[in-house]
Amino acid sequence: MNRTYIALISVLALILGTTVLGQNPQAQSDLYPFIKNDKLGFIDRSGREVIPAQFSTAADATVFREGIANVGATGGWTYIDGSGKFIVESQFWWAYPFSEGYACVLLPGEGAGYGFIDKTGRLLIKGLRAPSAFHDGLAPISVGSKWGYLGTDMQMAIPAQFDFAASFSEGMGPVQVGGKWGYIDKSGKIAVQPKYDITMLFRNGLGMVKIFSERRPLVGEIGMEGQTTEDVYLWGFVDQHGAEVLAPKFLDATDFSEGYAFVVANDGTKLFGIIDKSGKYVHEPAFDEATPFSESLAAVRAGEKWGYVDLDGRWAIPPNLAHAEPFWHGLARVAFEPGRGGYIDKGGSVVWQNKSK
Structure with a gap:
């Protein structure tokens, strides 16, 4: 990518x-x-x-x-x-x-x-x-071959000096320097050293980061030139001072939200579980796909169907949907079946659905 x-x-x-x-x-x-x-x-x-x-x-x-x-x-x-x-x-x-x-x-x-x-x-x-x-009064823009940040006065607030830059969130801006990613603060000073393969947006006081781990053979797949392999990357979380609160060890993860995140362990299970900020599981891996918590509920997929779980991982809305998105101001956009969508409330009741053909 x-x-x-x-x-x-x-x-x-x-x-x-x-x-x-x-x-x-x-x-x-x-x-x-x-x-x-x-x-x-x-x-x-x-x-x-x-x-x-x-x-x-x-x-x-x-x-x-x-x-x-x-x-x-x-x-x-x-x-x-x-x-x-x-x-x-x-x-x-x-x-x-x-x-x-x-x-x-x-x-x-x-x-x-x-x-x-x-x-x-x-x-x-x-x-x-x-x-x-x-976001946070700054917008990333490119000037020539470098990136910096524009202020709301439409003047450069942080000079263009980075290989790439993304939006600020919670006072931290992801930037790329010399092929690696870190974070800067709003003054433009490096807050987290660029040493990661990618840094995502800060959420809930933590930034999600990714590093290369290993090149792993794909079981049962042999190409014309021999064993087929894949690059394995691991996700972790850092705080605003650069401390690795959770060292990169997860094959996949969502942002933290409301104190919790979904993660996939590097143990072959390929399922998402729920952890707190200490890394302790509050719900063992059980979900095939997951989105961050929003309004104390998270859209998750179990098998072919989507539903919503609460902060403890209990089903709040059973998995009977073709697709589901996070809640926003009390409603969530869902697909009841392919081609028929609508909105539900936090009790699972249908608020609106598209009945037109």
Whole structure:
């Protein structure tokens, strides 16, 4: 996986996912996208369709943040408020959700690049080479061959000096120096030495890091040149001072959230269990796939079906769903079966479902 792809995952994760893992509710933000007859609209928490399905669909790109949603309209991408009214007249080739009062947009015209707008639609800066978002008052951007951080005054707050950089979270920014990843603080000073193959965003006071472990033969797979092998990487967690709270030893892991994380041990089980910050299991490995906890529930897959477990790993909503996403402000988007989706509440009751063909 190349470094550009990984770093952009980090950026987009914060653009789209920060509010899922903890933001104070805002009335206008409690609107949820739905798709009907290949058009996108929004429901409220009761399942009432408050903004009719009328916008272009683009997978999970459209969300309400800070009372504003990015939507695809007839002439391109723009923004609406909680009533469905257009608040920005400009039409962009792409529009990302607002974060800390600013939104990144792809400007129309071949090679025009990206820019940031405010909530009036005023273009504040243009010519950026990649999408970005403000978090902790900083946004990663590239200048020439190096990366640094833009401040909300649209001036460089941390000079471009890194091989790559991703969004800040909890006061820590993942950066790449000399082929390895570490973290900087908001002053631009190295806080965690670059020695990892990748560093992810800080959550719950810990950053998830990955190191190369070994090249392992794939059992039963022999290629034209002999035994087929795979590179094995292990995940661990560091604190803001660089101490390895949990040394890299897990084949897979989620971020910590609400004090717990899902991990896969390097012992051949290939199942996710739940650990606390000391590394102690609070629920033994039992899940095939898992997402971080959100609102004290986590979406997990057992076999072919998804459900939700509580912080102790007990089933809160039985695994009878085709797919499930984290809860956000009391609702979760799910697929009841392939091609039929909707929203459920934390009791598992259906709030809205797409009945259109």
